Each structure stands twice: as structure tokens, then as C-alpha cells.
Amino acid sequence: GENVEQHPSTLSVQEGDSAVIKCTYSDSASNYFPWYKQELGKRPQLIIDIRSNVGEKKDQRIAVTLNKTAKHFSLHITETQPEDSAVYFCAARNQGGKLIFGQGTELSVKP
């Protein structure tokens, strides 16, 4: 079945540094790739997404890249701030509509 692998599971960076989280997916029919930030006990919050016809997308300090051939996509956060500390999930949605999540990355930004 569909599978999304996410790495690393934990990531600690100094304030101001960049953070990169990587995901791979198994279903080549996947065409929508969102990234979520989730705080404890809350619903996932969409921070950026990318569709399969685009290779890169940027929104201020956040960027996502997609390599369809290799079936992997990455989240890049630049100039990290302590408030960026949270759990981040990647996900992939296929044409059947299912959204499958990666395992999550706990990001810690140290002041």
C-alpha cells in the first residue's frame, strides 16, 4: 500500500540556522504533497504544499522541493526561530484521495 517515510524523527538546531526535513513516498500516482505543523493536542496546521507539476515552492522562510522521479520531497526552514519548535509532518495524497502521513519530525530550535 501507500507509504510515506520521513526523516529525521528529531532535529535540533540553533536559532537562525536552517532546518531540513526529508520525505519519500511509494505511490507514483501521488500528486499533492502538504506539510503540516502540529502542536500538542491540536489539529495539523498546513504550512505549505506543492503539487506534482511544480518542482519548488517558497513562502517567506519556508520552502518545499519535489523530485517526482526520485519520489521524494523536502521541507526547508531558514532563519529558524524558537516558535518554529513543533512536530512537523509531511504527507502525500494520491488520485484516489487518501492522504498518507509521514512519521513526523520533532523540531527543536534552541535560542
Add this chain to the structure above:
Amino acid sequence: GAVVSQHPSRVICKSGTSVKIECRSLDFQATTMFWYRQFPKQSLMLMATSNEGSKATYEQGVEKDKFLINHASLTLSTLTVTSAHPEDSSFYICSAGETGHTGELFFGEGSRLTVL
């Protein structure tokens, strides 16, 4: 963005009882809704796809007789955890997207179930 509302946000029940969770799309119609379960410090695991007017489709390993799903209208799906046990305690969250769109899904607030 579109709004999905989920109720109740928290529920505590005794072992052996059943609990119903509602998921509503407030400003759009959703032919399909999705139900996820999330254990502490884990990811969101897809349990089932709720289809308006037809039977839900369940992911491998999810008991359809234990987790009853009803999608009677284009704006409401319900998940009933039957004969709940302590191991069913979890965070249940629904999501929905606008019919015909394969992009963004909108999430409900989630329901924290505690089975004593």
C-alpha cells in the same frame, strides 16, 4: 479556507460503552471524509474513508465492526467506537476536502477519547 468541525472535543467513557464522534463540513460539501487516529507521539494513521451514501472503506487492520462509520449527508460523517476499551483511547481526527478536488484537506479539531 474551508471549515471542518468535529464534536465532541473530549469524551471520557467507561469500558464497554459506545461513543459517537461527529464531523461536519460547515461551508462546503464533502462526498468523502477521512478518519484518522493518532496515539501520543505518533503520526496520524488513516483508519477509513467515509463515502456519502455508501459503505466506508477501511484500512488494513482496522475493524469495521468496531469503528462504525456513517456518512448520511454531504456535510456529516460520524464515527462510532463500539464497546470501547482502554486501548481505544486516542486522538481521533477527521478531514474532508471539497468534492472533486484532490488538493488540500481540511481537518476537524480532533476528539480526545479516554476509555476508563
